[in-house]
Amino acid sequence: MAQAKESGEDDIILKLENVHMYFGRVAALAGVDLEVKKGEIHSIIGPNGAGKTVMMNCINGLYKPQRGSIYYKGRQINDLKPHQRAKLGISRTFQKIELFGGMTVLDNIRLGRHIHLKTGILSGSIYVGKTKKEELKTRKFIEEEIIDLLEIESIRDKTVHMLPYGLQKRVELGRALALNPELLLLDEPLAGLNLEEVEDMARFILDINEEERWKVTCILVEHDMGVVMDISNRVLVLNFGNKIMDGTPEEVQHNPDVIKAYLGEEDLYATRR
Amino acid sequence: MPPGGRAWERSGTQIEITRNLTIPKLFLRQCKKYGKNKVAMREKEFGIWRPFTWQDYYENVKYLCLGMVSLGLKKGDKVAMIGDNRPEGLWAEMAALCAGAIGVWLFQDCMIDEVRYIIDHSDAKFFVGETQEEVDKALSIKDECPKLEKIIWDDPKGMRHYHQDFLISIRKVQEIGREVDKREPHLFEKLINQGHGDDICLLFYTSGTTALPKGALLSHWNMLTMGRNLMAVDPCYDTDDFVSYLPFAWIGEQMMSISCGLQVGYTINFPEEPETAREDIRQIGPHVMFAPPRLYEGMTRQVQVRHIDSAWIKRKVYEFATKVGYKVANLKFEKKPIPWTWKFLNWLAYITMQKKLKDHLGMSRLRHAYTGGAAMGPDHFRFFHALGVNLKQIYGQTEIAGISIVHRDGDVKFDTVGTPIPQTEVQITEEGEIISRSPSVFQGYYKNEEATRKTLVNGWLHSGDRGFIDEDGHLVVFDRSKDVMTLSDGRPFSPQYLETRLKFSPFVQEAWVVGDKREYVAAVMCIDYSVVGKWADERKINYTSYPELSQKPEVYNLIQKQIEEANKDLPEPAKIRKFVNLYKVFDADDEELTRTSKLRRAFVEKRYKDIVDALYSDADTVHMDTTITYEDGREQRIKTDLRIQEIKI
Numbered sequence: 001m002a003q004a005k006e007s008g009e010d011d012i013i014l015k016l017e018n019v020h021m022y023f024g025r026v027a028a029l030a031g032v033d034l035e036v037k038k039g040e041i042h043s044i045i046g047p048n049g050a051g052k053t054v055m056m057n058c059i060n061g062l063y064k065p066q067r068g069s070i071y072y073k074g075r076q077i078n079d080l081k082p083h084q085r086a087k088l089g090i091s092r093t094f095q096k097i098e099l100f101g102g103m104t105v106l107d108n109i110r111l112g113r114h115i116h117l118k119t120g121i122l123s124g125s126i127y128v129g130k131t132k133k134e135e136l137k138t139r140k141f142i143e144e145e146i147i148d149l150l151e152i153e154s155i156r157d158k159t160v161h162m163l164p165y166g167l168q169k170r171v172e173l174g175r176a177l178a179l180n181p182e183l184l185l186l187d188e189p190l191a192g193l194n195l196e197e198v199e200d201m202a203r204f205i206l207d208i209n210e211e212e213r214w215k216v217t218c219i220l221v222e223h224d225m226g227v228v229m230d231i232s233n234r235v236l237v238l239n240f241g242n243k244i245m246d247g248t249p250e251e252v253q254h255n256p257d258v259i260k261a262y263l264g265e266e267d268l269y270a271t272r273r
Numbered sequence: 274m275p276p277g278g279r280a281w282e283r284s285g286t287q288i289e290i291t292r293n294l295t296i297p298k299l300f301l302r303q304c305k306k307y308g309k310n311k312v313a314m315r316e317k318e319f320g321i322w323r324p325f326t327w328q329d330y331y332e333n334v335k336y337l338c339l340g341m342v343s344l345g346l347k348k349g350d351k352v353a354m355i356g357d358n359r360p361e362g363l364w365a366e367m368a369a370l371c372a373g374a375i376g377v378w379l380f381q382d383c384m385i386d387e388v389r390y391i392i393d394h395s396d397a398k399f400f401v402g403e404t405q406e407e408v409d410k411a412l413s414i415k416d417e418c419p420k421l422e423k424i425i426w427d428d429p430k431g432m433r434h435y436h437q438d439f440l441i442s443i444r445k446v447q448e449i450g451r452e453v454d455k456r457e458p459h460l461f462e463k464l465i466n467q468g469h470g471d472d473i474c475l476l477f478y479t480s481g482t483t484a485l486p487k488g489a490l491l492s493h494w495n496m497l498t499m500g501r502n503l504m505a506v507d508p509c510y511d512t513d514d515f516v517s518y519l520p521f522a523w524i525g526e527q528m529m530s531i532s533c534g535l536q537v538g539y540t541i542n543f544p545e546e547p548e549t550a551r552e553d554i555r556q557i558g559p560h561v562m563f564a565p566p567r568l569y570e571g572m573t574r575q576v577q578v579r580h581i582d583s584a585w586i587k588r589k590v591y592e593f594a595t596k597v598g599y600k601v602a603n604l605k606f607e608k609k610p611i612p613w614t615w616k617f618l619n620w621l622a623y624i625t626m627q628k629k630l631k632d633h634l635g636m637s638r639l640r641h642a643y644t645g646g647a648a649m650g651p652d653h654f655r656f657f658h659a660l661g662v663n664l665k666q667i668y669g670q671t672e673i674a675g676i677s678i679v680h681r682d683g684d685v686k687f688d689t690v691g692t693p694i695p696q697t698e699v700q701i702t703e704e705g706e707i708i709s710r711s712p713s714v715f716q717g718y719y720k721n722e723e724a725t726r727k728t729l730v731n732g733w734l735h736s737g738d739r740g741f742i743d744e745d746g747h748l749v750v751f752d753r754s755k756d757v758m759t760l761s762d763g764r765p766f767s768p769q770y771l772e773t774r775l776k777f778s779p780f781v782q783e784a785w786v787v788g789d790k791r792e793y794v795a796a797v798m799c800i801d802y803s804v805v806g807k808w809a810d811e812r813k814i815n816y817t818s819y820p821e822l823s824q825k826p827e828v829y830n831l832i833q834k835q836i837e838e839a840n841k842d843l844p845e846p847a848k849i850r851k852f853v854n855l856y857k858v859f860d861a862d863d864e865e866l867t868r869t870s871k872l873r874r875a876f877v878e879k880r881y882k883d884i885v886d887a888l889y890s891d892a893d894t895v896h897m898d899t900t901i902t903y904e905d906g907r908e909q910r911i912k913t914d915l916r917i918q919e920i921k922i
Contacts, residue, residue: 140319143319143320143321144319147319147320148319148430149430151546153320153545153546153548153549154545154546154548154549154552156320203431207430207431210433211433212433
């Protein structure tokens with residue numbers, strides 16, 4: 001178990017210090033620092049292959065960085081497994097949908113809640129006392145807080161693989177929320193959605209972030225610049241595993257390096273190959 | 274009558290409608306009668322049916338009413354309301370009526386311009402909206418409608434950044450009302466007792482197939498007599514269930530929820546979301562149902578499509594059962610006795626197919642199903658009767674508080690709309706126009722003397738519909754007078770009749786028939802995207818969008834077959850000779866349909882003039898360049914070529 005270490009500041013929920021992640025000799029992350037403040041939407045942008053998803057994977061524990069430290073609420077979490085981090089309140093969605101296609105929407109969301117259930121197989125099978133109470137509480141939470149929020153009443157009993165892509169994305173968000181997270185990692189939640197779905201999803205993200213009930217800090221990886229600039233408090237720009245800058249949306253929009261990286265300089269891509 | 278239930282008539286609770294009775298007075302009486310012992314309404318929320326007793330109904334309305342009064346609502350003021358069907362919507366309406374105010378409902382999908390027009394024209398003082406979306410609509414027009422004083426909202430979702438002082442939540446209004454009630458405990462009943470049956474209670478903006486919407490004024494007496502007269506034909510019981518899911522802005526829904534519902538005291542059920550309505554209806558299994566033809570057409574289409582998809586054995590059972598069903602239904606239509614062999618076969622059809630299908634459609638317990646508001650094709654009618662559903666036609670207008678004519682049980686003729694309800698006279702003028710007179714005839718159009726004078730002559734309501742009364746005394750509605758076409762041989766013809774026949778095909782969603790004073794009849798067709806899409810998938814026909822799919826030669830041939838089917842037993846000059854598949858479906862947002870889904874002919878004729886011209890020329894394609902409007906007001910330009918196909922007869 002990692003040793004608790006004070007990061008010094010209370011309102012920093014997540015801190016990355018000099019994180020390095022190599023695949024063979026390719027540096028996916030080459031010493032990245034990041035501080036995410038509680039209650040903010042912190043976006044990560046960058047061209048394809050910049051290391052955005054790798055960073056997400058490092059934060060939630062799918063990858064273990066070779067160097068550097070990750071602190072969550074002041075505690076170093078480098079050695080924690082993904083499920084342990086999930087229990088601490090770090091939840092995520094995936095760029096490519098990772099739902100259980102053969103299960104219903106409700107079952108998928110319930111699964112997200114499983115980590116917080118305390119009853120065992122035995123008491124679960126007879127459904128009395130504590131188990132019953134816990135089940136009722138879970139049901140209330142899922143129905144009132146998640147299904148109502150995401151407006152998926154009409155599909156709650158449908159199997160996931162039958163649903164259109166946009167709705168599947170919504171279910172993914174629902175499952176991530178079932179963990180009752182404090183920090184939510186959203187990996188391209190808007191990719192592949194049509195205009196109306198993008199507007200809905202952006203509204204859900206804002207609701208989750210701002211609504212008194214949730215107040216979830218979000219890390220958002222996204223290519224849709226309009227939405228990113230509209231809803232983010234801060235934006236981190238990555239390119240080839242390096243941090244170009246970290247600032248407010250206005251600062252980022254006017255930074256020449258960012259513009260250069262983003263407007264796709266062919267020779268930069270060439271060097272990578 | 275359900276077992277153990279008390280008959281409305283027999284229990285002696287039949288309500289005498291006096292001139293002095295108002296909807297709030299009746300409401301008060303029913304609340305006292307049923308109190309905590311009976312469920313007045315149910316709402317599905319968070320996946321569970323939540324009941325509200327008459328006592329809950331009473332308290333919610335009372336506090337809301339007192340709250341609104343203390344915020345400045347006075348007798349005769351207008352309260353505009355918009356939102357999905359929820360208990361809160363009905364509470365708001367009832368609260369407004371209790372305060373002596375007039376309710377104005379708007380359709381949920383109204384565009385900003387319509388909202389602005391209605392709010393401004395009706396002089397609405399309060400606006401009650403359900404969610405952030407409705408509040409946004411109200412806010413965007415607030416500056417142009419200075420008479421609007423307060424905006425009341427219900428659902429707190431997304432409302433965290435709204436702090437204007439004219440915004441207030443329903444809950445907050447009720448809190449204010451509770452305080453008022455503590456100070457003046459008799460105020461609520463006093464307010465109700467001030468009302469009189471001749472006071473205006475509701476202001477309905479009619480959909481208007483031609484011009485701007487007109488506001489029809491209805492009094493308590495109008496609404497209540499209409500409900501009583503319908504219930505005299507088809508009694509309902511307080512043990513019945515009704516599902517309220519069609520817009521409150523439609524008179525049909527008001528008539529079932531208020532005019533009839535309040536008198537009978539049946540339970541009104543509200544679905545969770547509009548999208549879940551069908552599933553929720555199935556869970557409730559209502560005893561009575563009233564919907565525009567579109568809904569029944571949707572159901573038929575759904576059944577036809579599922580039938581095509583199902584396994585061989587199921588298909589065969591279905592085909593057997595429908596064959597028997599049609600035969601028995603036809604015997605009933607002809608009022609002939611049913612031989613016992615057919616009775617037995619019908620029983621077999623019932624246990625093998627009809628029972629299950631009716632359950633799926635939520636029609637298991639259905640006693641009366643009504644359709645009205647637009648024309649319904651005879652094929653749809655036969656279809657439901659073959660299933661054993663007692664589907665009946667209703668005819669009426671907003672201006673007569675709902676309905677004036679209905680089919681009687683055992684006397685259903687699918688090409689008529691039935692006979693008048695009690696206290697209602699129906700006549701045909703020399704020009705062939707249908708006129709009617711009853712206690713439910715409306716009080717006139719709001720701020721429109723001229724239209725009132727034209728519609729209301731010596732107490733007779735002029736409908737603008739053309740029709741005649743057949744040998745059995747049934748009214749037959751031909752079409753809107755101005756829509757009646759003249760064929761090439763000089764005979765009058767109803768385009769609506771042809772359109773409803775075309776729409777019986779599951780592949781056709783909308784159809785528009787033209788040919789007034791032309792050599793032949795032609796049609797503009799809108800394919801049903803999901804059904805034709807599925808059909809195309811099975812045949813490995815590639816497409817990416819509605820416009821592309823609609824222009825596929827295979828799809829044209831498919832639609833041609835459907836038209837030929839409809840053409841079959843029509844007289845030669847009425848047969849459709851040419852048609853075109855439109856690149857989109859007619860939509861109310863583009864003003865092509867009214868909010869109750871009737872085709873606005875004058876408008877589409879202007880808009881698609883190029884297409885009509887091409888249909889009557891030698892051209893085999895027509896170039897289109899137009900814009901379409903989305904619900905949020907955005908516009909998109911569309912450029913495309915449409916093919917014209919000729920049908921050889």
